[in-house]
Amino acid sequence: MHNLTFERPTVTDTMLSDRESEILQLMSSGYSSREIAEQLFISEFTVQTHRKNMLRKMGFRNFYPMLCWAIKEGVVIL
Numbered sequence: 001m002h003n004l005t006f007e008r009p010t011v012t013d014t015m016l017s018d019r020e021s022e023i024l025q026l027m028s029s030g031y032s033s034r035e036i037a038e039q040l041f042i043s044e045f046t047v048q049t050h051r052k053n054m055l056r057k058m059g060f061r062n063f064y065p066m067l068c069w070a071i072k073e074g075v076v077i078l
Contacts, residue, residue, distance in 0.1 A: 015057065016054060016057065016075070019040075019050060020050050020053065020054050020057075021075070022040070023036055023040075023047060023050045023051065023054070024054060024066075024067075024070055024075065024076055025076050025077075026039065026040075027051070027063065027067065028067055028070065028071070028076040028078060029078075033047040033048055033051070034047075051063070054066065
């Protein structure tokens, strides 16, 4: 029998880029991808790419658990 455990990443494990951290902070403030793109003068597609990369790096399937983890770990401040 296999013991399947899943450990959540630590802050140092994620190694988010500065831009990813910035986007995560804006996402936690309730901004949409389009609004983030406008604020950062990048395309909405680029924001979506950063979001996908963050999810992959952090091992989450969607935004909500990633945000909960980021708040708990102090990665973002509300």
